[in-house]
Amino acid sequence: AQSVTQPDIHITVSEGASLELRCNYSYGATPYLFWYVQSPGQGLQLLLKYFSGDTLVQGIKGFEAEFKRSQSSFNLRKPSVHWSDAAEYFCAVGARSGGGADGLTFGKGTHLIIQP
């Protein structure tokens, strides 16, 4: 079965500074990878996704992520954060797991705090 690890539960970044959120996955084949953002009191919104091809993917709100097969990673980056980026970020892997769940397996999330 697939799994996703987000090692950082909380990250604090100053406004205007760069950001990198880490995500490691475990899956036996090429995964489908996603980053979602959850603003306070809101549902989840897709930031970007990777299926195949170029390993550097661009998303909405100025975010990008890089798929590194050798490291089983899909880290999310942004060159300059804004106060409105404060939210919970979830990395997810999509895969068919045979007799198990068919859908997304989520990491436990990283809570991003922006300091003025």
Place this chain on the structure above:
Amino acid sequence: EAQVTQNPRYLITVTGKKLTVTCSQNMNHEYMSWYRQDPGLGLRQIYYSMNVEVTDKGDVPEGYKVSRKEKRNFPLILESPSPNQTSLYFCASSLDRDGGARNEQFFGPGTRLTVL
């Protein structure tokens, strides 16, 4: 506006009192799913549906039921709620029957359930 709606948004109930959380999407999506979100655990899939009359268990199905009689609706039923089902619930939908693994899922705003 394309969206996934859930009702109610907030619900406080007592142990053993049957309840239903409704989910509806207006995007003609075939795939629908229910997740629960708990602190420190991220999102976990409860049930999913590939199409009308086709449903299957996710990772944490115990204590829940679902039905898919119409394409647009996917209600979550708790026949006898217990306090350990206190959680934030999200419904999601995706374009096609492979959508659980590969396509973007669109999430509803969430239902916060408290079982006393």
